[in-house]
Amino acid sequence: MRTAFTELLGVPHPIVGFNRSPGVVAEVTKAGGFGVLAASAYTPGELDAQLTWIEQQVGGRPYGVDLLVPEKFAAGDPDNLVASLRAQIPEAHLAFVRDLLAKYDIPEAPAKPVHDEIAASLSRDGAMALLDVAFGHRISLIANALGTPPAGLVARAKQQGVAVAALVGQAKHARRQIDAGVDVLIAQGTEAGGHTGTIATMVLTPEIVDIAGERPVLAAGGIASGRQMAAALALGAAGVWCGSVWLCSEEDVANQALKSKFIAAGSSDTLRSPTRTGKPARQLRTAWHEEWERQGSPAPLPMPLQPMLVNEAWQRIDAAAQAGHEGALRLESFFIGQVVGSFDAVRPAAEITREMAAECERRIAELGGLL
Numbered sequence: 244m245r246t247a248f249t250e251l252l253g254v255p256h257p258i259v260g261f262n263r264s265p266g267v268v269a270e271v272t273k274a275g276g277f278g279v280l281a282a283s284a285y286t287p288g289e290l291d292a293q294l295t296w297i298e299q300q301v302g303g304r305p306y307g308v309d310l311l312v313p314e315k316f317a318a319g320d321p322d323n324l325v326a327s328l329r330a331q332i333p334e335a336h337l338a339f340v341r342d343l344l345a346k347y348d349i350p351e352a353p354a355k356p357v358h359d360e361i362a363a364s365l366s367r368d369g370a371m372a373l374l375d376v377a378f379g380h381r382i383s384l385i386a387n388a389l390g391t392p393p394a395g396l397v398a399r400a401k402q403q404g405v406a407v408a409a410l411v412g413q414a415k416h417a418r419r420q421i422d423a424g425v426d427v428l429i430a431q432g433t434e435a436g437g438h439t440g441t442i443a444t445m446v447l448t449p450e451i452v453d454i455a456g457e458r459p460v461l462a463a464g465g466i467a468s469g470r471q472m473a474a475a476l477a478l479g480a481a482g483v484w485c486g487s488v489w490l491c492s493e494e495d496v497a498n499q500a501l502k503s504k505f506i507a508a509g510s511s512d513t514l515r516s517p518t519r520t521g522k523p524a525r526q527l528r529t530a531w532h533e534e535w536e537r538q539g540s541p542a543p544l545p546m547p548l549q550p551m552l553v554n555e556a557w558q559r560i561d562a563a564a565q566a567g568h569e570g571a572l573r574l575e576s577f578f579i580g581q582v583v584g585s586f587d588a589v590r591p592a593a594e595i596t597r598e599m600a601a602e603c604e605r606r607i608a609e610l611g612g613l614l
Contacts, residue, residue: 244604247459248427248482251406252277252305252383256600257482258472259461260592261309265293266494267592269300274596279386283311287372294380307384307408308377310370311438332552336541340556343534347570349559374399384408386429388438389522397424410463410484412440412447417454428455429484432464436487436580438524439464439515445478452479467582469602473610476603485599487580492592498565501575502589504529510584519557521549525580530573531560 246257260271261279268278280297282290290308297306370393377385378399385400386408387393400407401424408427409420417428430451432444444464452460459482462475467488475483489495491505508527515523518535521544526532534540543549563571 244600246476246481247457248461251426251459254305256596257461257476258596258599259307259482259484260489260596261484261486262489262492262495262592264489264494264496265297265300266496267489267492268306269297270492270494270592271489271596272297272301272304272306274593275600276596277305277307277384279307279309279384282308282373282377283370285373287376290373290376291379294377294382298381303381305383307382307386307406309386309388310373310377311388328548329551332544332548333541336544336552339541340552343531344556344559346534347530347574348568349556349571349574350563350568352555352559352562378403378405384427386410386427391419391423392425408461410438411451412442414450414454417451421454421456421458425458427459427461429461429463430480431484432462433515433525434581435464436490436513436525436583437578438520438522439580441515444475448475448478448480464580465582467585467599469599469604470606471582472599472603473606476607477610486578487582488586488595488599489592490577490579490583491586491589492595493589494592497577498561500564500567500572501561501577504572504575505579505583506586506588508579508583508586510581513579513581513583517543517549519550519553519578521546524578526578527576527583529576531576 244256248257254277255275258276259279260267260276262268263281263284265280268280272278285293382405384406388410392407397407406426408429409425410429410431411417411420412431420428428451430448431439432447433439433441434444444462448462460480461482461484462480463484466472466475466483466485472483490497491502512528513525514528514532515525516532517523518532544552560571560574564575
């Protein structure tokens with residue numbers, strides 16, 4: 244299949260596999276798609292190790308990274324960033340999280356420490372350290388998921404022959420990204436998992452295509468099958484950006500308890516909530532969200548304070564859920580889109596990639612027969 248996106252990056256299938264798990268990124272890439280690692284899930288040292296591992300697996304095939312670089316965030320002291328940010332978290336919020344964990348009898352944190360540095364990387368200063376690591380590797384694309392790219396990112400990427408992509412949820416966002424010089428626009432509809440807006444993919448994609456001009460547009464949100472991929476191409480997209488579908492892959496690092504919850508969930512079992520990151524992000528609705536929605540509960544903090552507040556709690560919940568703890572299973576959640584309702588099994592990421600591409604080709608051929 245040849246589109247403006249496959250021509251730009253030199254891949255057989257216009258399928259982007261976005262995931263925090265290096266194994267997913269490598270397997271999607273080896274299967275002919277384009278793997279993109281969620282770099283904000285790592286410290287700079289961890290990111291360097293993960294990108295090195297990916298490159299060892301993919302044999303020179305192109306891959307990319309994605310960063311969260313918000314335009315609005317709590318400021319901190321550059322000389323003592325983590326401590327200065329943590330000092331801004333109100334005691335009432337800390338007490339709320341402590342009480343929530345106690346209510347569900349969540350065990351203490353496992354031995355692995357929580358990385359406040361990961362939450363701090365959600366500031367521009369923190370993100371620049373990750374950018375330095377990414378540009379030190381053989382990446383072919385770098386995507387910015389929140390707002391316009393930081394100053395100098397586009398120029399630096401072009402100097403190194405790296406394409407720049409940006410996720411957009413409205414037409415005005417796309418125009419700002421075009422003015423900033425990005426190469427690829429990702430039209431992310433509200434169905435998508437993670438940070439997303441309120442406009443549906445079916446409406447948003449052709450709107451962005453009409454604005455993009457020569458730039459490739461990828462459709463994102465509600466795409467986990469070849470039929471949905473064919474629909475995105477029919478809307479004018481040059482490919483698809485997929486995230487949720489890989490969460491039920493064998494290579495994804497989510498625990499089996501969470502994958503089981505995904506398989507049992509329906510398409511109406513998600514919500515947009517700022518309670519994990521400080522910005523509205525679609526995730527699986529659980530008792531965690533019910534607690535934050537109760538009268539008298541505190542309002543979520545801005546990024547990156549909210550993730551610094553809750554990261555340890557989620558580490559404890561994840562570990563306890565994996566062990567079958569009843570309270571943790573009620574709370575357990577993760578970012579995922581409305582397409583979760585179609586998940587029925589855990590499969591290899593490479594198999595998902597190949598099946599999406601083959602089904603898309605079949606559906607396009609069938610549509611041609613209607614004329």
